[in-house]
Amino acid sequence: MSELPVAPEQIIHVVDDDEALRDSMTWMLEGNGYRVLTYESAEAFLRVCRPDMAGCVVLDVRMPGMSGLEMFEELGRRRCTLPVVFITGHGDVPMAVSALKKGAVDFIEKPFSERDMLRLIEQCLMLERDSRDKRLQEADTARRLEHLTQREREVLDLIIVGKLNKQIADVLGISIKTVEVHRARVMEKMGANSLAELVQHVVTVEPGALLR
């Protein structure tokens, strides 16, 4: 897996209509060694938002124009998987709860303590990192699968469902020897060190492969 690209720097995107809050968040988070970008509105963030952004979003629920919740839903529509932490004011709790149900990482009530905020952010970043790794792994596997020849693909499908070389040879009407050659080529092309690893990679990309 050493071929995976270098992980991009994780950035904390703070979206809040209150200038003081944005500035103080920047001050506080940068003091803790994070990279911070701030946006004065949901629209401003959505303008620069790209699916391959790394990091997390700290989002105020109540904003003029597009609300935090609406922006979160928009991110969902855009398949942007950045983890989101909601900041809520007094009385916004039910709104925040509904945001949680829709997949936000957590919410934090104003005024919040630095500790709680940092803990949440760390959690988000970790989550994001993991999901990005997973995504990259899947992309890698998918790319490798595409490089297989037709025969190798057939052999792979049979390997995955647990067929022995002999059975594979019978099904495909080729010699065991040939099956073995194909099998070695598949392992090499897929970059798998073991059968288990191979199965795991393929199944994450094609969950249906096991059912064939």
Add this chain to the structure above:
Amino acid sequence: MSLSTSARGGPPHWYWAAPYVAVVFFALSMLTLVWLLQQRELEAERGAVVRDLQWAEQTMRRQMLGTEEFLGQLARDVAAEALDHDGFQLRANQHIANNSELVNVAWVGTDEIVRWTAPFDTTDWLSGEALAGEQIRLMEQARTSGRLIYGDAYRTARGDTVLEVYVPILRGGEFRGALVGAYSVERMIRHLVPAWFVDKYRLALRNARGEVLAVSSKLQDVDESLSVELAFDPPGNGLALRATALRGGGLPRALPAALILGLSVLVLWSLWSLRIHVMRRVQVEKERDRLFNLSLDMLCVVGIDGSFRRCNPAFERILGHAPDSMPGQPMIDFVHAEDAGATLDALRRLAGGEPVKFENRCRCADGSYKWLVWSINPVCEERLVYAVAHDITGRKAAEQALRAESAFRKAMEDSVLTGLRAIDLSGRIIYVNSAFCRMVGWSEDELVGATAPFPYWPEEMLEVCERNLQMTLNGQAPASGFELRIQRRNGERFDARFYLSPLIDVSGRQTGWMASITDITEPKRVRAALEATHERFEAVLDGLDAAVFVADVRTDEILFANRAFKRIHGFDVVGHTVRGVAVPQPERGDYRVDPRGLTPADLPRELFDGELQHPLSGRWYHVREQAMRWVDGRVVRMGVATDSTERKQTAEVARQQEERLQRTSRLITMGEMASTLAHELNQPLSAIANYCAGCVTRMQGGKWKPEDVLTAMQKASFQAERAGKIVRRVREFVKKSEPRRSAVNLVDVLDDALGFADIDARRTGIRLIADIEPGLPPVFADRIMIEQVVLNLIRNGLDAMADTLPEQRLLVVRARRFGDDAVEVAVIDRGHGISEEGRQRLFTPFYTTKTEGMGMGLNICRSIVEFHDGRLIVDDNPEGGTIFSFTLPTESASERVARSA
């Protein structure tokens, strides 16, 4: 007009005879003239006939002389024997061919035997035949005389009439026979005269005996008067030619005379007819003239220009104008000025050729006016109008009088309210007046002439109505009349009373029955309405939930009681005294005036209005008593007692609900405000926390630049200022919403607050006691706010006593003077009291010990009190619990302050 001439008498007789004489004379002279002309013409014609006949005779004679000569020549040739048979034939035939009247030529020898004959095909003269009778005699004569001899004409066996000529053949004086020529008489007549002669005349040849030997034309249509006879010689022997003119295509000779006679007769006849006609006309005109002159109506002829042409004597009789003076005068000059317009209109229409009839007034000779009705017919082609005017002055006056009379009667009929209806003896309506028409709704036209069943008979009453009508017609109608239900046109029924009386005409004969009809619906209705009103009145009174009674003020006797009253107090109360039955009623002293002292002049008068409790049932009644005048003139008091127990309860419940609603809404408003405040404050607070945390982190990490931290701290303090501004804004908002202070009676405020709190107090079983010093001065305050403060404190007190033993649950609201310028209000509870720590935080916003509280109540209370220049103080109640007290300035004190300020 022939009127004028005929007026002077009949014409003389010669006037009539002249035309006849003239016609006869003319006819005679014409006839004479014609006769003379015809005579002359006849003479001329006869001359012409003679000439023509002579000419014809001459022609024939020359022809015959030619033949004689031929025969003489032939005879000589025969005598000289220079001629043979063939020569004879040739010459004879030739001559015959050229002279068709000659049919035969023969040589008869001396032996009187025919030698030669020509033509050769003849059958009359055959060679060798001997002569017979007369021929021999003629032969002898010719022999003897030696000259040519004509014989008499005779008829041959074949029917031809033949004339023979004998020419002796002499040789040296020797008779050697004779040449015979045979003429056909008919051919002579036909061929020896020209055609035009034959066309003109009938030529006849007669012998001496007068027998007609031959005729040129068989036509009988000859004019015997134009007949001329002429001796035909040679041949002589008495032969004569007779020419008779043929009656050609010309007109008959008698025609002119006949025409003249016929025409004269025609003229005479037409003259006669004309005379008869004229006589008749004269007679008619005489009559017309008499009519014109004797007519009682004015007759006149007027020119199309409107001026009189001729007037009859009636003008003089009616208008006084002499008829002779009228012609030439314009008609319009005589017309009354008011009628001039209408008259001119009529004249204009006349000019359009349309006959008109109109009335106008015309001026008499004496200057008065008479009404005339004019009938005028225009005769456009004569440019005249013929007018008849009838004097209607008398009629007009009579009409006027009649109209006035009729109008008066009509007005009388129309103005009576009683319906009048007359029927004849057969039951047919002959008269209805307008009141009756109004009553039933049918018009006079529809009713008059109607027979039973009349339209106003209701269907359900037909039998009764029919019976009544029969009784009426039989003269059996009761003197008191009928009461009958009849219907209006719209179907509405009403009761009417019919009074009937016989209808007697001028001659004293009964012609029908007169009915006067009165609508008695109204009296009936009034009676019914009165009864209904009474019933309604009783029904209303009985239907009332309120108990109503009327009692005499002096004897206290109950005169009337409604059902509700009886139900409560017994059904035999009428007649009892009010005191005798347990009626909730005011004491004597509660009356505004003593009812016993009232006179009818003071009435009506309110005596009492208030709520009383029934002494036995304990129910509450709203009692009103009023002094009034009873139907018999007595002064009575009427009491109305309404059970108000339930209303009181309902009002209480409603008040509680209202109060609860208010409280809830107040909480909601407060909650919203708090929420907004919290959100607003959250921003700067979060920012401050972030700045501080950032600073702390940096400082702990040791990697910090003083200027960065400084900036952050500055920002943090700026945010703190922002928070302060928010708080200030809230306070300003609170301030803005309460500006209304006025003089307030504190007792009322406390009563209201206690009233509200009473509900909760009862629910939790807490006694509320008001301990208010009498005669408290009014305070200068906002009534609503103070009430809120008191209510809030009471409620706090009530809440605090939730855990207190029930018998100790007592809350006192005390109000008393506080110095000269203030009043102190205290709310004293026996609750759990307030700990020392609690007291420290008592006025902290959002501090609360209640599960559902906001922690704003006391805070706001303190603000309100301080706004009123007072203080809110908390003390422990020595008897357990807490005392919240606050002071308010009196109205006079604040006035002083205001003045000094």
